[in-house]
Amino acid sequence: MNIKEVAVRAGLPAKTIRYYEEIGLIRPQRQANGYRAFRESDLHKLAFLGRARGLGFSIEECRTLLALYEDKGRASADVKALAEAHLVQIGAKIAELEAMQRTLSDLVTACAGDHRPDCPILTGLATSGCC
Amino acid sequence: MNIKEVAVRAGLPAKTIRYYEEIGLIRPQRQANGYRAFRESDLHKLAFLGRARGLGFSIEECRTLLALYEDKGRASADVKALAEAHLVQIGAKIAELEAMQRTLSDLVTACAGDHRPDCPILTGLATSGCC
DNA sequence: GCTTGACCTTCCAGCCACAGGAAGCCCCAT
DNA sequence: ATGGGGCTTCCTGTGGCTGGAAGGTCAAGC
Structure with a gap:
């Protein structure tokens, strides 16, 4: 598979896929002409990454999640801990935005x-009692 | 006033204040020795900016808000429109985060x-029906 | 007068997660 | 042979700062 087909099937821009290779999240093989040669497993990983990113996990968290996904001897507790920590971050961000929204x-x-x-x-912004 | 005093009183890091000068949000005068010389009006503007940023307005929105604040002939409708547009953005962001949170x-x-x-x-992330 | 240490200055690099675009190779159809 | 689309790498820019290096300035203490 060439990059464009993978991009369409994984729902990610080709630019993003190249970037993910650059930072070592995926390691596609190469064809003789230098083109990236994606296997089904690469596509699968990219789709996984796309969904993890869609849930707001950072790239480094995605890297960990991917490693756990590939580690067949993982403990689900490790995954759960990561997800719960992320849920806390999401909750904090929501609270922050809701405070802005209220004010x-x-x-x-x-x-x-x-x-x-x-x-x-404007007077609210100019006056110290605003937030 | 030197930068540190302004930083403390405005509640902003000195680095941020230098940055705001660099991008033209404020224009403090200079002392003979090259130090920035902040007036009360600069402090006032910086506090205004800090609060606007705290409500999530972008730098460019802050620039507009500051211009409106200084324009004594403004229409409050212009300010309200900007704030309402920002509220929509906040609402969208909250909805997005809540969707992540639910999933x-x-x-x-x-x-x-x-x-x-x-x-x-992990199976949820690996399976297409997740998000 | 000299040192010390806290301040101030500018400039450069880095953060995150890409996006845009230039320059150039590759492949297939006409 | 030519055209057009795809692929490659490389460089730059985004937002809003933050950290740090290298060096000038000032007031206090000895």
Whole structure:
């Protein structure tokens, strides 16, 4: 398989696939002409990576997940620990965004949004009690 | 005021303040020795920027907000529109994270997390129906 | 006067996870 | 032979800083 077919089937841009090879996440073979030669197992790994990235795991976490996936003697506890740690990160990020959302929507609600210059959003940002 | 005092009072690292000058968000004067000389108005702007950044506005949005803040003839509608657009972005990001959270917590719940290798998290990532 | 140490300056590199684009090779169809 | 699409590598840029090196400046203490 050439890179474009793999890209379509894995749902990843070709650029990303080259990057993943560069950082050692995959090691596709090469054809005589220098083109990358992807096997089904490479495709499979790329799809795995795409889904892990889609769940917000970092590249290094993906590397670990992939290693665990290939290690048939792994303990599921290791995978679970990684996933739970990531869930905590996600929760923290959501909480942070929700705090922004609350503050900002309060300011937006208070703003008339007309042609006049008076704006509680700007005064809120200018005043220390905002966040 | 020298940079460190401003940094403490604005709650921003000195590095960030230098960066904000570099990209033209602030224009502090200079002392004879080359040190930056911050006025109260600079401090005020920096605090404004810190709060806007804390609400998740991008640097370019902050630039616009600052311009609106300084434009005494602004229409509050312009500020409100910017803030509302940003709220939409925040909402989208929260929704995305919540989708990750749902999928991942389902997988985590299904995983025994013991010494055995069987792991629904890994099979979920390896199987196309995951996300 | 001299040293010390805390400040300040500029400049350069690195972070993450790619994306864009240039320059050039390869392959197939016409 | 030519054209067009695919493939390759390499370099640069993104956002918003952060860390560090190399060197100038200032006030306090001896």
